Each structure stands twice: as C-alpha cells, then as structure tokens.
Amino acid sequence: MSARTTMLTPNRRLAARLHKIDRQHQINNGRKAWVTPDILPINNWFQRLFNDYLNQYALASPLLLTSFQEEFIWEQIILSTLHTSLLQLSKMVEMVQAAWTLSKEWHVDMHHPLFNTIDDCAAFQSWATLFQKMCTDNDWLDHASLPDFLMNKMIAKQITLPDYINLFGFTELSPQWKKLFAIGEQQGVTLHMVTSLSSIKNNVISRTRFSNHDTEITTIARFAKTIARREPDAMIGCVVPTLEKTRDRVMQIFSEVFSDEKTYGISINPPFNISAGKSLSRYPIIHTALLLLNLYDDVISSETFSYLLRSPFLGEAEAERMQRARFDYFIRKKNINIIYLKPMLNQQNQPSLIKNCPSFARRIQQFLSFLDQEKKINGYGHWSQVFHQSLSLLGWPGERSLNSEEYQVVENWFKTTLQLARLDDILQPIDIKQALKALQHILDQAIFQIQTPEASIQILGTLEAAALPFDYLWVAGMDDRAWPPQAQPNPFIPRRIQRTLHMPHATAERELFYCQQLIQQFKQSAREIIFSHAEMEDDLPLQVSPLIQDLPEIECVQLKLDPALVHSEYIYHSRLLEKLVDDVAPPLPINEVAHGGVNVIKQQALCPFKAFAEIRLYAQPLESPLPGLRAKDRGTLLHLALEKIWEELHDHQRLLELDETALNKLIDECIIQTIDQVADVRNKSNYFILEKKRLHRLIYAWLQIEKNRQPFTVSMQEKSVRLTLDKLTIAIRIDRIDEFSGGKKLIIDYKTGKHNHINNWFGDRPEDPQLPLYALLDPDCTIGVSFAELVPGGCGFKGVSQYSIDIKGINPIHEVKACKTIVWQEQIVHWKNTLHKLSNDFYDGVAHVDPKDPYKTCLWCALKPLCRINEASENNG
Known part of the structure; x- marks a missing residue:
C-alpha cells in the first residue's frame, strides 16, 4: 500500500x-x-x-455525541412522550436507535405518508423530529448523521x-x-x-451434522486441537453464529477439550481466542463495585450482603475473611432477609457488624459519612468522582494482587466511567440514585473482551469472520432455521418502505441474498472448510440449510481427530482407582458430650456416614434466608407460646376454669411476648400480624383438645437434660411431661407438621428415635410417649402407652402393629438396646455409607458428592 x-x-x-x-x-x-x-x-x-x-x-x-449520550437523549425523548411506563425501555431505545441509523443510511423519507398509518412508525417519526431539533439547537452531531x-x-x-x-x-x-x-x-x-485476500483454488469444502449443539462445538474444538498439534503455525477459524448468546458454554467446552490429562482447565494464555466479549457489569470485580455503591441506600437484601461478605474485592477481605464467613453464617442461621446497615453498625444491636467484622464496618461507616456530606443533586461528572472516592474508602478492588483479567477489567472500568461524566454535556444534574442507574446502564451496554496474546485458533461470530483469511475454517450452526433466517424488519419503519429500499432484514429475499454472499466469502477464506449443523435444538428437529445442501457430506471419523478427551473422560478412561477402606473414624474423646442431641442417634440410624459427616465434620449446607419465618422458626414460636401458657395454667383444672374471654386473652398475651422475644424488630410488620392470628387459631384449637382429657399436671417444660447411653452422652431437650395421679408420666413432643408416624419409633434402625430416647430417662414412671400435632384442621395426639389412658390417638401397646411386643417394659428394654447400639457405633466412629433406605435417605441429602454413593453403586453394579 x-x-x-x-x-x-x-x-x-x-x-x-x-x-x-x-x-x-x-x-x-x-x-x-x-x-x-x-x-x-x-x-x-x-x-x-x-x-x-x-x-x-x-x-x-459541533459536539460529536458518544453512543451512550445518544442513547440517553433518545430515552429522554421517548419518556417525555409516553403516558405509561415501559417494562423494557432499554430494548425499545435500542430498536429506535437502530431505526434512526437505518433511516439515515438508506435515505428513508421521514415525511413519507406511510409513517402516519402505523402507530409505532408515527411515534418514531415524532421522536426523530424531536431528536433532530435537539441536535440542531444544541449543535450536536450523532454518528448516523456524521x-x-x-x-x-x-x-x-x-x-x-x-x-x-x-x-x-x-x-x-x-x-x-x-x-x-x-x-x-x-x-x-x-x-x-x-472481497478477499485469499486466492486459494481447489480448496476442500464439505459439510457434516451432529445430534446436538454441544456435540457440534466439542467436535469443532477437537478439530482445532488436532490441527494445531499437526500444524502449529496454521490459522484456524471456528465460526459460531450464536456466539453472543452461547459464549460461556463455548468457552467451557473449548477449555475442557484443551485441558490436559492431569489438570482441569487451561493456562492463563489459552491456545485459542474467543471474540465475543460480555458486559462490563457481568465481570465479578465490576459487579462487586456496583453492589458496594448501592450500600448508600442503607437497606439491602441479605443475599447482596452475603455476597459482599464473601467477596475478595474490598478492603481487608483476606485479613478478615474468617470473621466475615462466620458473620455470613450467623445471618443465614438467623434467617435475616433484610439488612439495615446503620443499626448493624451499632455495637449494642444484634447482629452487630462493628463487633464481628470491625474493618468492614469501619469502611462502611466512612463511606456513609462521606456520602452524607454530599449535596443531594449533582452533575454526572461530580457523581463519577464521588463513586471513585467511595470505592476507595470501601477498599475496592481489594488487598490482593489482581490477575491479568481483573487488571484489564479495572482499567476499562476507569475508561468507561468517563462516559458518565460526559452526560453533563447533554443532561441536567441528578441525585445519586439516578446517577447509579445511569452508571449501571453504561456498564451493562459496555462490551469488553479480555485482551490475550495472539492465538492461532480464533472463535468468531459470523460477521467478524467474513473475509478473514484462514488455513482451516469450520462454520457451525448451518441449519435451515438460521440460514437463511426469517425476515425481521424494524417495527418503527413502515415495511413497505423497507421492502422498496431493500433494507437489511426487511424481506426473506433480502436475507437469502445476504446469506449467499456470506457463504461465498466463507468458501474463499481457507484451503479446507467444513460447514456443520445440529439436528436438534430445544426438542425441535433441524435440517441442513438449503444453501449448503449441495456440498459433499462427510462423517466425523473421516476427519481423523485426535482422541482429545475432556478432563472428566481422561479420569474415567484411566480406570486408575485407588481402593481405600476408611469407614471407621477415631472414637470420640472420653467424657465428651456429643453436640447435636437426638439428631446424633437419628442420623446414625438413617446412615452412619451421614451422622459422622454432619455432626463430627460439621458438613452441612449453608442455609439461605427466606421471606418470613422458616418452618422450624414457626415451630419455635409455637413451643415458646405454649410454654408460657402452661406456666400460667400449670394443670388441667386451671384450663377448665378459664372462660372464653380469659383464655383468648391469655393466648394473645403469650403470643405477643413470644414474638417480641423471637422476632425482635420485625414484629411490627404485617407478616407478624398475620402470624399472631395464625398462632392464636392453632393454639386455641389445641387447648380445646386438652380440655377433653383426664386431669393432669404439667410437671416439666422445655427441659434440657443430659442422657447417657452406655458410652455416649448427649444433651436433649424435652418439650413437655404430663404427670397423672400416682406419679405416672406421659412424655409429649410438639410437632407442627403432619407426616409423623409412630412406626418410625420401632425396629433396629428407628428413623425417629426422639421419643424412645425420652422414655429412657425415667422408664419406671413413664407410661406413654406421644406426638402432639398442631396443624390447621388436624390437631391431635399420636402415640403409644402402656395401657389405655383415654386420650384419642394414643393407643395401648398391644394395639400397635409395628411393635413386636405387647409388654411395655419389654419395649423399653428393646429401645434401650437399640439406642445403645446406635450410640456406641457413633461413639466408636462407625461411619460406613449405609443408608437405611437409599431412596428416602439420600433424596434430600447434600452429602452425595462427599460419600459418592452413586459412583460406588455404578462400580459395584
């Protein structure tokens, strides 16, 4: 040149x-x-x-507007003329901008009478007139008019x-x-x-097919890896028409194929380059920055707060990581859904961030104090400076060294945020909420691709690959639905005008012609070219595109690809499995009280490994806060309310003496005390008003059942005691013990769910050993154990007793089919032997994978990746 x-x-x-x-x-x-x-x-x-x-x-x-400035101007114009809010304003602005660009590039007559015949087109015509006037009045120039x-x-x-x-x-x-x-x-x-730099003649062109998209992409990756090994200097193009949508999946597949036998993933400089970028806001380090800036609101979701506690991209994240992890666990455990930052920064309040994570708390305090000094209304440029200073106060982007990707993203962040300041040229000052919304929008629209060293394998979209020269080229997605695609005329320009001017995407004939041109360019781009398509997508059958149907079809075996297995397949095919029997853990220390209470015996009965992992290893999934109360929290409220009620009543006689007014008053007072105690600041919400009503109805219905019983005295409530089972000592908490004349006792356990079966008390591995355990506390005086089910429309007892005690739902032992004896004391002895066996197994470290019922026990178990029961079953099968 x-x-x-x-x-x-x-x-x-x-x-x-x-x-x-x-x-x-x-x-x-x-x-x-x-x-x-x-x-x-x-x-x-x-x-x-x-x-x-x-x-x-x-x-x-004139001022040449940036793309972001143009977008905000169009948005202001559209909003000023609409009387209703739009759910997808940004999408509409994008389509209107596209219509404006098309109208300028294709010389559309904006005064054509057809615009007035369609509402959307007429609206666009008026918006375009306003846009032109604003540009003229302010001496602005847009890119379409440049x-x-x-x-x-x-x-x-x-x-x-x-x-x-x-x-x-x-x-x-x-x-x-x-x-x-x-x-x-x-x-x-x-x-x-x-049209092309390539002058290749007699090149090899073929097509092939695959059952699905993943198999197609995997084969393309294997093809690229094979060629790269055979010809290190060859330029290889991999064209994926849907790359913008499928970027992450394509990246994952290529990473798996290019990983070696010993490690998953690839080096920091992969042998391939993927052209499609992603929104700057989707990179974790930028996502964290936006979440930090939104702390100005003082009220955030627990999900966001948990993310920030675990993020490495803020001050002292490394030094304080254990404290923050514990605080996150505490928030989850307490089911706190909404975080109020200012109360949490007070040492006297619970939970207290300043007490548990002082460094994080101090940074938030500095951030909030800094914002308090700012005026409510400022220009975009000023807010841009405020955001940078705020992030600095919060310690962003963190104390550890950034890797190459993070460094590039942060550098691009500083460049992109300059676009926020440039909005001062066209828009009026705003508050921090609007400024953050604008920043979020700019970062959402800013597409950024990590810069990597030049690679011989290029993964590209269709338009990027057109006319590029390669040695080898593979074009995917060549099915009849996509090539040619359906016409998609712009909805803001009359279709007749678009057809007349042969505008892009206006007609099927236009799409066909355009696709033919692209394919012709591809056919001249390399010495070996393969087109392919998947035969199925989203359960819909696909056929080969008619544009490549005349090409010779080949089978994959003809490509002679290297057996480039993905990492998981390397492991599977190696069959190098080391067998190690390790199902007995060290025994518990002498005189140690096992934490977990009744759950120790329950889990040991269900599966010894589950008991060991959950109780001794503390291998339990983190809880996620839920709106309102969890089921166990509602159960706690009920337990505490009933405890307070029976502290007042004490016995059956006192219950009978109360009239309806006094009983309802007692129930209300006890529920209010309970919710004040448990719910703390949340008890004023409408949710807890409804919860009070629900508890009142439930407790009132239950007490009506209690009235119909024979006389009794409540001798014990919510009592914590230690129970020694041969070698093992556990702490248990009994809901309630009723005492009859003669000192005989009935042990009661409150349940707020329906699916409680007394059959689960019996057998060598009882699934619900709670009440059998309680019966061992005072076996001589205990004559029965029972669930007390408090459920709407179905309150009642479910239990077993030594003899009939005239309570509906509590059956004498000789009537219980699941029980193998009709003698109460024999059943007590059987429970003792069974529970001692399970407790001794736990104490001795017996921890083999042995679910009682592989389906029921394992269905909701989170330990399957740890115990690997599914893999063990396959190998044994």
Whole structure:
C-alpha cells in the first residue's frame, strides 16, 4: 500500500488481522522497520475525518455525541412522550436507535405518508423530529448523521482525503456510504473493492451434522486441537453464529477439550481466542463495585450482603475473611432477609457488624459519612468522582494482587466511567440514585473482551469472520432455521418502505441474498472448510440449510481427530482407582458430650456416614434466608407460646376454669411476648400480624383438645437434660411431661407438621428415635410417649402407652402393629438396646455409607458428592 492509501474494514477484528498479515509480510521480506499501513474500521475513519476537520479549523463544535449520550437523549425523548411506563425501555431505545441509523443510511423519507398509518412508525417519526431539533439547537452531531456532515464538508473541499481507498470485507454498502464515496471519487479518490485476500483454488469444502449443539462445538474444538498439534503455525477459524448468546458454554467446552490429562482447565494464555466479549457489569470485580455503591441506600437484601461478605474485592477481605464467613453464617442461621446497615453498625444491636467484622464496618461507616456530606443533586461528572472516592474508602478492588483479567477489567472500568461524566454535556444534574442507574446502564451496554496474546485458533461470530483469511475454517450452526433466517424488519419503519429500499432484514429475499454472499466469502477464506449443523435444538428437529445442501457430506471419523478427551473422560478412561477402606473414624474423646442431641442417634440410624459427616465434620449446607419465618422458626414460636401458657395454667383444672374471654386473652398475651422475644424488630410488620392470628387459631384449637382429657399436671417444660447411653452422652431437650395421679408420666413432643408416624419409633434402625430416647430417662414412671400435632384442621395426639389412658390417638401397646411386643417394659428394654447400639457405633466412629433406605435417605441429602454413593453403586453394579 502506498503512503496515500487507506484501507477500510467493517470491523476492528478484520483491521487488526490485516495489520498482523502486513507485519508478518514485512518480517518475511527481511525488513526491520517499515511504515505502518493505514488500515482501520470505517466508523473510526469517519470519526478521524471529523476530528481532523475540527483541528484544521480550530473548531470546538459541533459536539460529536458518544453512543451512550445518544442513547440517553433518545430515552429522554421517548419518556417525555409516553403516558405509561415501559417494562423494557432499554430494548425499545435500542430498536429506535437502530431505526434512526437505518433511516439515515438508506435515505428513508421521514415525511413519507406511510409513517402516519402505523402507530409505532408515527411515534418514531415524532421522536426523530424531536431528536433532530435537539441536535440542531444544541449543535450536536450523532454518528448516523456524521457521514452526511462529512459529505457537505467534502463538497466544500474542507476535508483532506487519501488518494486511494480500499474497501475490504464489505458484503454491501448502504446508499449513504455509496454517496460519500461517490463524492470522494469526484474529488479524485480512487476507490477499490477487495472481497478477499485469499486466492486459494481447489480448496476442500464439505459439510457434516451432529445430534446436538454441544456435540457440534466439542467436535469443532477437537478439530482445532488436532490441527494445531499437526500444524502449529496454521490459522484456524471456528465460526459460531450464536456466539453472543452461547459464549460461556463455548468457552467451557473449548477449555475442557484443551485441558490436559492431569489438570482441569487451561493456562492463563489459552491456545485459542474467543471474540465475543460480555458486559462490563457481568465481570465479578465490576459487579462487586456496583453492589458496594448501592450500600448508600442503607437497606439491602441479605443475599447482596452475603455476597459482599464473601467477596475478595474490598478492603481487608483476606485479613478478615474468617470473621466475615462466620458473620455470613450467623445471618443465614438467623434467617435475616433484610439488612439495615446503620443499626448493624451499632455495637449494642444484634447482629452487630462493628463487633464481628470491625474493618468492614469501619469502611462502611466512612463511606456513609462521606456520602452524607454530599449535596443531594449533582452533575454526572461530580457523581463519577464521588463513586471513585467511595470505592476507595470501601477498599475496592481489594488487598490482593489482581490477575491479568481483573487488571484489564479495572482499567476499562476507569475508561468507561468517563462516559458518565460526559452526560453533563447533554443532561441536567441528578441525585445519586439516578446517577447509579445511569452508571449501571453504561456498564451493562459496555462490551469488553479480555485482551490475550495472539492465538492461532480464533472463535468468531459470523460477521467478524467474513473475509478473514484462514488455513482451516469450520462454520457451525448451518441449519435451515438460521440460514437463511426469517425476515425481521424494524417495527418503527413502515415495511413497505423497507421492502422498496431493500433494507437489511426487511424481506426473506433480502436475507437469502445476504446469506449467499456470506457463504461465498466463507468458501474463499481457507484451503479446507467444513460447514456443520445440529439436528436438534430445544426438542425441535433441524435440517441442513438449503444453501449448503449441495456440498459433499462427510462423517466425523473421516476427519481423523485426535482422541482429545475432556478432563472428566481422561479420569474415567484411566480406570486408575485407588481402593481405600476408611469407614471407621477415631472414637470420640472420653467424657465428651456429643453436640447435636437426638439428631446424633437419628442420623446414625438413617446412615452412619451421614451422622459422622454432619455432626463430627460439621458438613452441612449453608442455609439461605427466606421471606418470613422458616418452618422450624414457626415451630419455635409455637413451643415458646405454649410454654408460657402452661406456666400460667400449670394443670388441667386451671384450663377448665378459664372462660372464653380469659383464655383468648391469655393466648394473645403469650403470643405477643413470644414474638417480641423471637422476632425482635420485625414484629411490627404485617407478616407478624398475620402470624399472631395464625398462632392464636392453632393454639386455641389445641387447648380445646386438652380440655377433653383426664386431669393432669404439667410437671416439666422445655427441659434440657443430659442422657447417657452406655458410652455416649448427649444433651436433649424435652418439650413437655404430663404427670397423672400416682406419679405416672406421659412424655409429649410438639410437632407442627403432619407426616409423623409412630412406626418410625420401632425396629433396629428407628428413623425417629426422639421419643424412645425420652422414655429412657425415667422408664419406671413413664407410661406413654406421644406426638402432639398442631396443624390447621388436624390437631391431635399420636402415640403409644402402656395401657389405655383415654386420650384419642394414643393407643395401648398391644394395639400397635409395628411393635413386636405387647409388654411395655419389654419395649423399653428393646429401645434401650437399640439406642445403645446406635450410640456406641457413633461413639466408636462407625461411619460406613449405609443408608437405611437409599431412596428416602439420600433424596434430600447434600452429602452425595462427599460419600459418592452413586459412583460406588455404578462400580459395584
């Protein structure tokens, strides 16, 4: 290329590839220094011409709007004319902007009468008029109008043009661009269209098919890996038309295929490059920054707070990580859904952040104090500075060294946030909420791709790959639904106008022609080209595209791919399994009281490994806060309310003496005391008003059943005691013990669920050993054990007794089919032997994987990845 030659491309990637090709050409010719050719994307060229014009004439206007500025102007215009709110305003603005660009590029007559015949088109016409007026009044210039502005200056000979312009990789030029280049030719510019750098003849082109998309992408990755091993210098193109949507999955598959036998994943510099970026806001370090800035609101969800507690991207995250992890666990355990920051920063309140995580708390205090000093209304530029200072106070981006990806993202963050400040040129000052909303929107729209070293394997979208030269090219997704796609005309321009002007995506014929051009470019791009498609997507059958149907079809075996197994397959096929019998843990220390209470025996009966993992290893999943109360919390409220009621009543006689008014008053008072005790600041919410009513109805219905019993005295409530079972000592808590005349006792356990079966008390591995355990406390005086089910519409007892005690639902032992004896004391002895056996097994460390019922026991168990019962079953099968 001569010094007065400019080469224009439709996108950045193609321009970068041409620079690389030229650089390699100069090196191959032995040159050590050379003039860098003028190669750049066409939109960058337009902007360069504009800047050169301003500099040449020392002008400060017009102001060339950024894409974000344009978007916010369109948004303001649309909102000012609509009388209802939009659920997807950003999507609508995007489509309106696209319509405006199309109307300028294709010379649409905005005064055409067809606009008035369709509501959406008429609305766009009025918005476009307002947009043009705002730009004229404020001396603004939008990017869609920039070529028209340049044409006027070219005609006036106020812009210097190159002698030669080469257009490379364009499938077509819009009428607006054609007119601009025609004016250039009139002024002596020589224009040349270059469709491809490749002059390959007799290249090999074929097609193949796959059962699904994942198999297709996996095979493409294997193909690329095979070629790269065989020809290290070969350029390999992998085209995925849906790359913007499937980027993460494609990245995952390629990473798995390119991982080696010993490790999962790939090095920091992978042998492939994926072109599709993602929104800056989707990178964890930026997502954390936005969440931190939103702490200004003082009220945040527990989910967000938990994320920040565990994030490495804020001050002292490493030094204070254990305290923050414990505090996160505490928040989850207490089922706190909403975090009120200012009360939490008080040492006297519970939970107290300042007491548990002092460094994090101090940073939040500094952040909130700093914001309190700011005016409520400021310009966007000022808020941009405030956000940077705020993040610094909060210790963002963290104390540890950033890796390459994080460093690049943070650098791009600082560049992108400058766009927020530039909104001052077009918008009025706002409050912090609106400023954060604007920042969020800018970061959502800013697409960023991590810069990696040049790689021989390129994963690209369709438009990026067109006209790029490769040695090998594989184009995926060539099915009949996508090639050609259905027409998608812009809804804000009348369809008849779009059809008449042959505008992009306007008609099926237009889509067909465009796809034919792309495929023709692909066919000239490499010496070996493979097109492929999946036969199924979302349960819908797919056929090969008619545009490639005439190509010879090949089977995958003909490609002779290396057995590039993914990491999991390497492990599976190696079959190098080390067998180690390790199902007995060290015994408990002497005289240690096992934590977990009754649950120790219950889990040991269900599965010894489950008991060991959950109780001795503390291997339990973290709880997630839920709206309102958890089931166990509602149970706690009921237990405490009944405890307070029976502290007042004490016995059956006192219950009978209360009239309805006094009984309802007692129930209300005890419920209020309970909720005040348990619910703390949340008890004023409407939720707890409803909870009070629910508890009242439930307790009142239960006490009506209690009235119909024979006389009794409540001798013990919510009593914590230690129970020794041969070697093992556990702490248990008994809900209630009723005493009859003669000192005989009935042990009661409150239940707030329906599915309680006394059959689970019996057998060698009782699934619910709670009441059998309680019966061992005082076996001589205990004559019965029973659940007390308090459920709406179904309150009642479920139990077993030595003999009939005249309580509905408590059956004498000889009537219980699950019991193998009809003698009460024999059953007590059987329970003792069974429970001693289970407790001794736990004490001695018996921890083999042995679920009582593999389906029921394992169904909701979170330990399957640890015990690997499924893998063990496969190997044994």
